[in-house]
Each structure stands twice: as structure tokens, then as C-alpha cells.
Amino acid sequence: xxxxxxxxxxxxxxxxxxxxxxxxxxxxxxxxxxxxxxxxxxxxxxxxxxxxxxxxxxxxxxxxxxxxxxxxxxxxxxxxxxxxxxxxxxxxxxxxxxxxxxxxxxxxxxxxxxxxxxxxxxxxxxxxxxxxxxxxxxxxxxxxxxxxxxxxxxxxxxxxxxxxxxxxxxxxxxxxxxxxxxxxxxxxxxxxxxxxxxxxxxxxxxxxxxxxxxxxxxxxxxxxxxxxxxxxxxxxxxxxxxxxxxxxxxxxxxxxxxxxxx
Amino acid sequence: xxxxxxxxxxxxxxxxxxxxxxxxxxxxxxxxxxxxxxxxxxxxxxxxxxxxxxxxxxxxxxxxxxxxxxxxxxxxxxxxxxxxxxxxxxxxxxxxxxxxxxxxxxxxxxxxxxxxxxxxxxxxxxxxxxxxxxxxxxxxxxxxxxxxxxxxxxxxxxxxxxxxxxxxxxxxxxxxxxxxxxxxxxxxxxxxxxxxxxxxxxxxxxxxxxxxxxxxxxxxxxxxxxxxxxxxxxxxxxxxxxxxxxxxxxxxxxxxxxxxxxxxxxxxxxxxxxxxxxxxxxxxxxxxxxxxxxxxxxxxxxxxxxxxxxxxxxxxxxxxxxxxxxxxxxxxxxxxxxxxxxxxxxxxxxxxxxxxxxxxxxxxxxxxxxxxxxxxxxxxxxxxxxxxxxxxxxxxxxxxxxxxxxxxxxxxxxxxxxxxxxxxxxxxxxx
Numbered sequence: 057x058x059x060x061x062x063x064x065x066x067x068x069x070x071x072x073x074x075x076x077x078x079x080x081x082x083x084x085x086x087x088x089x090x091x092x093x094x095x096x097x098x099x100x101x102x103x104x105x106x107x108x109x110x111x112x113x114x115x116x117x118x119x120x121x122x123x124x125x126x127x128x129x130x131x132x133x134x135x136x137x138x139x140x141x142x143x144x145x146x147x148x149x150x151x152x153x154x155x156x157x158x159x160x161x162x163x164x165x166x167x168x169x170x171x172x173x174x175x176x177x178x179x180x181x182x183x184x185x186x187x188x189x190x191x192x193x194x195x196x197x198x199x200x201x202x203x204x205x206x207x208x209x210x211x212x213x214x215x216x217x218x219x220x221x222x223x224x225x226x227x228x229x230x231x232x233x234x235x236x237x238x239x240x241x242x243x244x245x246x247x248x249x250x251x252x253x254x255x256x257x258x259x260x261x262x263x264x265x266x267x268x269x270x271x272x273x274x275x276x277x278x279x280x281x282x283x284x285x286x287x288x289x290x291x292x293x294x295x296x297x298x299x300x301x302x303x304x305x306x307x308x309x310x311x312x313x314x315x316x317x318x
Numbered sequence: 319x320x321x322x323x324x325x326x327x328x329x330x331x332x333x334x335x336x337x338x339x340x341x342x343x344x345x346x347x348x349x350x351x352x353x354x355x356x357x358x359x360x361x362x363x364x365x366x367x368x369x370x371x372x373x374x375x376x377x378x379x380x381x382x383x384x385x386x387x388x389x390x391x392x393x394x395x396x397x398x399x400x401x402x403x404x405x406x407x408x409x410x411x412x413x414x415x416x417x418x419x420x421x422x423x424x425x426x427x428x429x430x431x432x433x434x435x436x437x438x439x440x441x442x443x444x445x446x447x448x449x450x451x452x453x454x455x456x457x458x459x460x461x462x463x464x465x466x467x468x469x470x471x472x473x474x475x476x477x478x479x480x481x482x483x484x485x486x487x488x489x490x491x492x493x494x495x496x497x498x499x500x501x502x503x504x505x506x507x508x509x510x511x512x513x514x515x516x517x518x519x520x521x522x523x524x525x526x527x528x529x530x531x532x533x534x535x536x537x538x539x540x541x542x543x544x545x546x547x548x549x550x551x552x553x554x555x556x557x558x559x560x561x562x563x564x565x566x567x568x569x570x571x572x573x574x575x576x577x578x579x580x581x582x583x584x585x586x587x588x589x590x591x592x593x594x595x596x597x598x599x600x601x602x603x604x605x606x607x608x609x610x611x612x613x614x615x616x617x618x619x620x621x622x623x624x625x626x627x628x629x630x631x632x633x634x635x636x637x638x639x640x641x642x643x644x645x646x647x648x649x650x651x652x653x654x655x656x657x658x659x660x661x662x663x664x665x666x667x668x669x670x671x672x673x674x675x676x677x678x679x680x681x682x683x684x685x686x687x688x689x690x691x692x693x694x695x696x697x698x699x700x701x702x703x704x705x706x707x708x709x710x711x712x713x714x715x716x717x718x719x720x721x722x723x724x725x726x727x728x729x730x731x732x733x734x735x736x737x738x739x740x741x742x743x744x745x746x747x748x749x
Contacts, residue, residue, distance in 0.1 A: 057746055057747070057748070063743075080745075082735065084745070085733070085742045085745055086733060086735055086737045086741070086742070086745075087735075091745040091748070094745050095745065095746075095748075098746075110746075112742065112743040112746075113739060113740060113742050116732035116733075116739070117728050117732050117733050117734060119728070121734045122728050123571060124571075124685050124704075125707065125711060125724070125725065126600065126707030126708040126709075126710060126711035126717070127708075127711045127712065127725050128574045128577045128599065128708060129577055129581065129712065130728055130729060132573065132574075132577050132578060132581040133581055133584070134732070136581055136585055137585075159567075159569035159570070163566070163567055163570035164570060164571065164573060167573045168578065209569075209684070209685075209686040209688075210569045213568055213569075213687040213688065213690075213691050214567060214568050214570075215568075216567065237627075241627065241688075241691070241692075242688075243627075243629055243632075244686035244688065246684060247684070248684040248686050249683050249684040249685030249686070250685075250721060250724065251684050252734075253720055253721060253724035253734055254681070254718050254720040254721050254724075255718075255720065256633075256635070256682070257635045257637070257678055257681060257682040258636070258678070259630070259633045259634035259635040259682075260633060260634030261633040261634060262633065263629045263630070263632075263633050263684065266629070266632060266633050
């Protein structure tokens with residue numbers, strides 16, 4: 057990275073507090089493809105000059121996959137440990153790179169003692185565009201390109217956020233096309249509910265293939281995602297269809313970073 | 319006089335029988351665990367008005383929404399006519415409300431038009447189910463009884479509306495003949511076309527009119543008592559079901575208070591937990607579910623909108639959210655019957671998990687909430703699936719191997735994959 061990503065520990069040592077904490081998430085930390093998205097989110101934060109920080113090695117799984125798999129014990133252990141860290145740093149506002157982390161911290165942490173203002177990175181991007189701090193200039197042009205956006209379940213149906221990611225794409229002057237099943241009727245990528253970590257049950261098709269078939273019907277140049285798990289499922293689908301050259305699967309943070317030459 | 323007494327006895331018997339069965343259902347629902355859904359009464363009322371009364375979630379599919387709207391509005395409005403039938407039946411009067419004059423003619427006229435649209439809608443519904451064979455109405459759970467149930471309801475409604483219109487046609491013809499007792503009242507925009515197929519003598523017309531009248535009212539009383547055994551029960555329970563539905567974001571799953579106590583005690587040895595009732599974690603049987611889950615099951619009208627949007631079901635997996643609801647209702651009905659026959663302590667050795675819903679079904683769910691979003695009466699199949707998973711994982715430690723590996727990774731490495739926590743920040747070192 058061309059700049060240093062600040063950690064909470066460093067800020068605290070310097071007697072400072074960030075405006076916002078960037079919660080990276082496990083996929084964003086370890087998954088090679090998702091790491092790129094993480095770095096792009098940092099580039100955006102750095103570019104607009106928001107005072108931010110990450111937890112670094114002090115971050116830990118939110119417990120989301122454990123909860124969806126039915127292990128409430130492990131979820132609450134993770135949640136309470138994380139809340140202790142977040143509260144110790146006096147965190148007020150959090151942006152997450154993953155809709156699952158977003159949903160868990162926003163909705164399920166308050167009941168366990170952790171109340172914060174939580175936003176997803178697509179909401180942050182929308183806010184920055186609205187405030188005029190972020191445009192789509194100085195980088196790759198998406199003008200006229202066909203982009204279709206895949207709604208992550210935990211951002212869309214789970215929390216009713218359908219507009220922010222689309223607003224972030226509108227600024228590109230691209231051609232936005234909707235899949236047949238979109239917004240509240242969007243089809244899952246197949247990874248939610250801890251499915252990411254297991255083989256699917258017996259059936260006649262994989263869910264991500266069903267979704268990719270539908271996405272390809274729109275004849276897109278870019279499939280936009282907002283979730284590292286959707287990213288994995290959609291990328292696998294594109295690979296399976298042998299369309300890697302024609303169709304790119306990109307996170308909204310990556311598209312934004314590219315459009316601004318970051 | 320005999321007719322009036324017969325009418326009174328039939329009506330009272332029908333209401334009594336319905337009350338007994340309704341109370342059994344309410345008792346069964348109360349076997350569920352407590353959950354507070356009394357908060358935010360205003361928001362709840364608005365939800366009920368919008369979703370149940372206003373049918374707001376039906377419009378997603380315009381054709382069935384349109385047809386269903388006629389049947390729904392017909393059901394609500396034609397009930398005003400039933401009030402008149404009740405009074406006439408009890409007091410031996412005929413068309414007691416005719417004193418309303420022009421308004422009466424307007425009412426009877428609109429009932430006729432509604433009866434006709436209900437008739438046509440039900441006929442189209444029958445065609446959709448039995449001739450067009452829409453995919454939504456098939457599936458493993460839609461064999462035998464559920465399939466017949468749907469047809470019985472539609473045929474009954476067609477018969478009831480036919481009797482109503484024929485009764486009016488005979489009445490109109492009797493009015494033209496100037497028959498005594500048949501006062502000149504009502505407007506007959508639909509049944510006037512049926513007059514020609516009826517006999518022309520007064521005595522024969524009276525037989526037709528009376529038979530249809532009795533068929534119509536006995537049919538309604540019988541239908542009322544069919545409801546507790548049928549998916550059609552939704553015409554009553556759609557209202558409380560939407561009122562008590564979840565108002566929080568769909569992505570939010572409940573935090574189990576019993577677990578919070580244990581975790582707090584583990585993290586802080588000095589923590590003294592508040593008294594909570596001991597019980598098992600998650601649900602093995604229907605009585606481990608909440609009363610809202612059980613009410614959901616009785617409300618389900620098996621329309622299959624949930625299953626038709628379920629990603630697992632679409633791709634050929636065994637899971638069907640509609641089946642989750644139907645199994646839950648079948649099982650709670652069985653538990654209720656056991657109580658009636660053998661007393662409250664009786665155990666039949668069966669449970670919702672494994673005897674009704676298999677592990678393969680619960681592990682196929684992606685928790686995407688499409689089923690919850692699709693339900694026109696705010697039923698939540700996902701919550702039941704999650705409670706069954708909680709039981710399987712926390713009480714039995716029975717999860718697919720890869721899920722156990724993932725849980726082990728979180729426990730040991732604080733991430734669902736097997737990476738070292740020390741490497742968590744390595745992403746910042748690359749460009």
C-alpha cells in the first residue's frame with residue numbers, strides 16, 4: 057500500500073480517536089480476492105481524508121456464521137469479546153466491508169451491550185458522493201458500460217438497503233440493467249446461512265450457477281457485488297461459464313476506486 | 319315455526335362446534351414458548367391494516383392478486399347478506415332489510431356482482447390448479463389432502479355463490495308473479511339472466527328459492543366448521559398473524575437470553591445470572607417453538623410463494639419453506655390430539671425434527687429471507703429452520719462435518735477459515 061493503514065492501537069497511543077472504524081471482516085482479511093476490496097475501501101477512506109482506523113490483529117470474527125449455523129454459544133462468545141474491544145476503544149461509528157458483519161454488529165450486538173452507528177461501505181460511498189467528496193473522475197471510465205448489480209441478502213432483504221449501492225453506480229454514467237430477480241425479490245448467491253463453509257445439499261443445480269445464468273441474461277460487462285461471499289460465488293459461476301474475459305465481477309468499492317484512479 | 323326452530327338449532331350447533339375447535343387451536347398455539355409481541359401497538363395495527371386488510375404483499379403477482387381480491391372482497395361484503403339471512407331464518411321474515419329501499423337494491427345488486435366475480439375467480443383458480451398445473455401448486459408436500467383441500471374450498475365457494483344467485487333468480491321471478499310473502503325488493507343484475515332456466519309455476523319456484531336459501535346458509539355454517547381443519551383458516555388468522563409479526567429487520571436473529579447468561583458467567587466468574595427457566599436450546603419439537611411460530615403454521619394457506627422463491631428449492635434441493643409450515647401445523651395438531659386423547663403428560667415419542675422435517679432440509683437453507691419476504695401474511699419459516707439448527711448444533715452437536723470444522727476454526731482462530739490470527743492484518747502489507 058502507498059500509505060499506512062492506521063490501527064486503533066496506534067491512534068490510542070497517540071491519544072487520538074478516529075471518526076470511523078473500518079471493520080474489515082474475516083473474508084476481507086484473509087480471502088485473497090476480498091483483500092483487494094479491503095485495500096480499495098482503505099484507498100477511498102484515505103482519498104477523501106476521513107480519519108479512520110482498523111482493529112488489525114485485534115479484530116475477530118463477528119460470530120455471524122456461527123449464529124446462522126445454530127451455534128448461539130460461539131456467536132455470543134465472539135460478540136461479547138468484540139464488544140469489549142470496541143467499547144474499550146470508545147467506538148461510535150463503524151463501516152463494514154461485508155453485509156454479514158454489518159447486519160450482525162448493527163442488529164445483534166446492541167442487545168449484548170454494543171451499540172454503534174453501523175453502515176455498509178456502499179452507504180459510505182453513497183454519502184461521500186452526496187457530500188460531493190467523491191466523484192467518478194480521474195480514473196477508468198465506466199461510461200455506457202452495462203452493469204448489473206446483485207443484491208446481497210443481508211444488505212437488501214435483511215436490512216432494506218437497495219438504493220445506496222445503486223446510487224454509487226449511477227454516478228458512473230454507466231448503463232445499469234436489473235436482473236429479473238432484483239431488490240426485495242433478489243436471488244441469493246448461495247453462500248448465506250453458513251452455506252459458504254459447506255457443500256450444498258443434493259439438488260439439480262448450484263445456486264450460484266442459477267444466479268450467474270440470470271446475470272448473464274442481462275448481457276453485462278460488469279456484475280457489481282457488495283459482499284465478499286457473493287463475490288466468491290459469482291466469480292466461481294463466471295469461471296464455470298468460462299466468461300472471465302467478457303464479464304468482470306467487481307465490488308462497488310473496487311468500481312469506485314477504479315473510477316477515481318485510486 | 320318448525321323451520322325457525324330447525325334454523326336456530328343448526329346455527330347454534332354450528333357456532334358451538336366451531337368455538338370448541340377454535341379453542342383447541344388457541345390452546346395448541348399456547349403450547350408454544352413465550353415471546354413478547356405486544357410492543358409498538360400502533361405500528362402493529364398499521365402492519366395488519368396494510369398487509370392483511372390492504373393485501374399489500376399480494377400485488378407482487380398481479381393476476382392472482384386481482385382474482386384473490388374479488389374473492390376476498392366478496393367474502394367480506396357478502397357477509398352482510400348473511401346477517402339478513404340469519405334474521406330472516408330466526409324470525410320467519412323475508413328480506414327483512416328491504417325497508418332500506420334504494421340502498422337495499424344497491425346492496426343486493428352489488429352482492430350479485432360480487433358473487434359473480436367470486437364464481438369466476440374460483441373457476442379460474444380451479445383451472446390454474448388442475449388444468450394449467452402451475453408449478454407453485456405442486457411439490458412433495460402438495461399431494462393428497464392439501465391438494466384436495468384446495469379444490470374442496472374452491473368448489474364449495476362456487477356452489478355457495480351459485481345457490482345465492484339461483485335463490486335470487488327464483489325470488490325475482492316470484493316477485494314478478496306477485497307471489498305472497500315475496501315482497502318487491504332487491505336488484506338482480508346477474509340473476510335476471512338465470513330466470514329463464516327456472517320453472518314458471520309459483521310452487522316450483524318456491525321450492526327452488528327455499529332449497530337454495532337453505533343450501534346457502536347450511537353451506538356457510540358447514541364451511542365455517544371446515545375452516546379449523548383446512549388451509550382456508552387464513553381468512554381468520556391472517557389478521558392476528560400480521561398484527562403479531564416481526565417488526566425488526568429481517569436480518570436480525572434473536573439473541574438467546576439463556577445463552578447470554580452462560581456466556582457472561584464464563585467470561586466473568588463473578589457474574590450472577592438472573593433466574594431464567596431451564597430448557598433446551600433450540601427446538602426439537604413444536605412445543606419448543608414460540609407461539610408465533612405455531613400461529614404462523616395455522617395461518618399458512620399453502621400458496622407456495624415462499625417455496626417458489628427459495629434458492630434451495632429452485633435448484634432442486636429437498637427444502638421447501640411451505641413444507642416447513644405444513645409439517646409444523648401437522649405436528650402441533652397431532653400433539654393437540656394426543657392431549658385430548660391421553661392427557662397433557664402423554665409422550666408419543668415423535669418430534670418435529672426427524673419425524674417431520676429432515677436434517678437435509680434444515681441444512682439446505684441459505685437464510686436469505688426470500689420466503690419471509692414473499693409471504694403475503696408475514697409468516698416466517700426461517701425462524702423455525704434456525705430453531706431446529708440450534709437444537710441440532712447445541713443439544714446434539716450434530717452438524718455437517720464442514721460446519722463443525724468452520725465452528726472449530728472460529729473457536730480456535732477467530733475466523734471461519736484455518737488462518738492464524740497473527741496474519742489477520744497482512745492484507746495491508748501488499749498493494
